[in-house]
Amino acid sequence: MRISNILLMVIFPTTALAEWETNMPRGVTPTSEVAYDLHMLIFYITVVIGILVFSAMLYSIIYHRKSLGHEPAKFHESTKVEIIWTVIPFIILVGMAIPATKALIMMEDTRDSEITVKVTGYQWMWQYEYLEDDVSFFSKIDNESNVARRLGSNVDVKKVKNYLRNVDNAVVLPTNTKVRILLTANDVIHAWWVPELGGKKDAIPGFVNELWVDIKEPGTYRGQCAELCGKDHGFMPIVVHAVSKPEYYKWVGIQKTNKVAKNK
Amino acid sequence: MSTNIDKLHDDHHHTPSGIMRWITTTNHKDIGSMYLWFSLIMFFVGGLMALVIRAELFQPGLQLVVPGFFNQMTTMHALVMIFGAVMPAFVGLANWQLPIMIGAPDMALPRLNNWSFWILPFAFTMMLSTLFFGSGGPAAGWTLYPPLSLQGGDSFPFTILSIHMLGLSSILGAINVIATILNMRAPGMTLMKMPIFVWTWLITAFLLIASMPVLAGAVTMLLTDKFFGTMFFTASGGGDPAMFQHIFWFFGHPEVYILILPAFGIVSTIIPAFSRKRLFGYDSMVYATASIALLSFIVWAHHMFTVGMPLAGEIFFMFTTMLIAIPTGVKVFNWVATMWKGSMTFETPMLFALAFIVLFTIGGFSGLMLAMVPADFQYHDTYFVVAHFHYVLVPGAVFAIMAAVYYWLPKWTGKMYNEGLGKLHFWLTTIFVNLTFFPMHFVGLAGMPRRIPDYAVQFADFNAIASVGAFGFGLSQLLFVYILFNTLKKDVTAEDKVWEGAEGLEWTLPSPPPYHSFEEAPKVD
Ligand SMILES: [Cu+2]
DSSP states (O other): OOHHHHHHHHHOGGGOOSOOOOSOOOOSSHHHHHHHHHHHHHHHHHHHHHHHHHHHHHHHHHHSBGGGTOOOOOOOOOHHHHHHHHHHHHHHHHHHHHHHHHHHHHHTOOOSOSEEEEEEEETTEEEEEETTTTEEEEEOBOHHHHHHTSTTOOOOGGGSTTTTSOBSSOEEEETTSOEEEEEEESSSOEEEOOGGGOOOEEEOBTOOEEEEEOOOSOEEEEEEOOSOOSTTGGGOEEEEEEEOHHHHHHHHHHHHHHHHHHHO | OHHHHHHHHHHOOOOOOTHHHHHHOOOHHHHHHHHHHHHHHHHHHHHHHHHHHHHHTTSSSOOSOOHHHHHHHHHHHHHIIIIIIIHHHHHHHHHHHHHHHHTOSSOSOHHHHHHHHHHHHHHHHHHHHGGGSTTOSOOSTTTTOTTTGGGOOTHHHHHHHHHHHHHHHHHHHHHHHHHHHHHOOOTTOOGGGSOHHHHHHHHHHHHHHHHHHHHHHHHHHHHHHHHHOOOTTOGGGTOOHHHHHHHHHHHHHHHHHHTTHHHHHHHHHHHHHHHTSOOTTHHHHHHHHHHHHHHTTSOGGGGOGGGTOOHHHHHHHHHHHHHTHHHHHHHHHHHHHHHTTOOBOOOHHHHHHHHHHHHHHHHHHHHHHHHSHHHHHHHTTBHHHHHHHHHHIIIIIIHHHHHHHHHHHHHHHSOOOOHHHHHHHHHHHHHHHHHHHHHHHHHHHTTOBSSOSSOOGGGHHHHHHHHHHHHHHHHHHHHHHHHHHHHHTSOOOOOSSOSTTOOSGGGGSOSSOOSSSOSSOOOOO
16 A cells, blocks of 8 residues: 555545454354443443543643633542542442353353364464364465465555465354364464454463354354464464354265265 | 861762763662663664564565564563663662652662662663574563473573563662662651652562562573473473463563552652642552552453463452552542642643543553453454553553653753753654554454564554554654753753642752752651
8 A cells, every 4th residue: 555545544534445443343152242242331331431530630621720820729638539439430340340250151151062173273273173073174374365475475465365364274163053162282372263253262282271152143254363373473364164054064074075085 | 167078078979980980870860860861772772673563564464574573573672661661761760769759868779779770781782682693582472471482592591581680670679769768768757748759669669579589480480491391381291381371470460560650659749740739639549559559469360361261260350450440540530639620730741641641541441341351352462452551551651751751850950851842742742652552452353463463454554554653653752862962951040949839858959959869868747
């Protein structure tokens, strides 16, 4: 992009071609939805508190200035107001803690899942293993992005489809199914994160973390490694294809046949 | 006759001239000045690294540096800014201000003071020299998480040794601060009559003594893991990589408050001075500072909610983290109450202090959002976090330091800075700091992880804006340097009490103050 374009964009944001995404996606899983709702709740609370505090400040700045001849008042302490502005924030915090705790308990409950996928982080790719169906494969950045991302590649990355957010082998998951995701790593710590499917968890070598998703809408969801894992940390994308259950089992069947064919 | 002897004594400084004066000095003002100059240099070194980062992130695709070097820049930028710019600036302010605020002639342990400063240039020379090694500097992030940090090349032991030296310097400095404050206050200055800046530094010093050895332990364990096969943090040997994070953040969270409590003290000094009204709720400010310090030891795991803790642990750390909002809120409310019905003027120090309150509060709000574990699973390790901690560190800590420099510079030098240029510096800095860091909230929420050298194209626009802001911010600081030198070459004209509303013992001294600040202890009632 030319600098003139950027200046233009700063002045006239509507002329910008690209998306101006400014908020957390609401996502397509119960966990992403509670995270979003909680995020918005706290955001609005802080906006209200901010407006109150900053207005009081602004009022002082405008009216209690020396240039208007305002004489300073003499008061400098009041136990009563100190107690008030200790107790009221405490009550607000309790009001925030209750929904947060409920949401957290729900998010950490991985029981009763139908499918388990084990995800292993490597420098710099992911391995996916479908534990019930004995399907496994590696997934790394697609070739087009991988060529374009090199220093001095002279490729206009804006023309690359899903630049840095595309892989050779996508994960396929069924919709409306509670899927448990086990996370570990082979070398250093990575973190598996697809924003629209909810939060991330670290993939730690030698340990297994768990996470669950229950995707409500079919579609393609993209994310990437979120824990610094070395030089190509920025280049280990995640792509999840969410399909209906019958389609999912059809896909599993094909994977199995391919595997048998390969082994022959 | 007796006055003659006094005068002789005052003139007898034992000071060599030239460079040896600075190397051998035990004077709190000389050492304070060296700390501040060192901090300014490191601010520009760390700033240049930030500009390398922002230049690369200006557009998607890699244009300037390879990913490995990018990671060295993010790692070094943090180490330099935290240990080289912000902490030494606060120690420099402590050196200059504590003796003249409590009515003492100097710091309690002047030779120790000299040593704690002179460790710094050597530590940073060693740390920065690793950038010129064949295998490059440290690139695993300033948090040094294993196993990634254990993959480091030749820079690894050098980085750890320099962290040890920095820790040593900080601990010595903290001992000196505590010894000075507890033993050298003027008669009549009880603890609850101390200037609030002195209080915040006393508490900060205890945090330093409690937390720095923990960092030393953590990095030593890394060292033995790497070279002596101890496997503290290697699962295959019975260790646990997550344990490093617990130990690191047990240091790291108090460290965060080490970077902000003195800033609270500065703002609590400047707001009353330019409101011409006493600080509202002095006692509650002291208690709030102390409670923030105590809480800082039981919130560490909120830096690592995604590491896979038990549910009960996550809930515990969420609740304790939320509690910090209460004493922090009390501070903000007290500042606003101090301004309320005051008689305000808006000189440069006041402008920086006011911007501090607003922008630090915004950083506090995003901090509260980050405390919510379910939402943090989304925020964690994204640019939302980068925006959060830069809001509390740049328009937080750095603005407070600049406010302090403008506020006390006329006292230190006897020379008045150019008010118009100071205000211009303030407005440029404030506009660009927001242009740099505000868009980072957006890209973070939209899904951009931190510490990546290249990004998907939907993040391009806000990144371009942030980069423009960062270069504007960097260039604006050249104006700050110009203002400093421009002030230093003026004549001494400042009055003893530079600011109409200023309170405290330092304003009873001449500007600049004599070499041994208070030869005779003043009386405080
Ligand atoms: Cu990774």
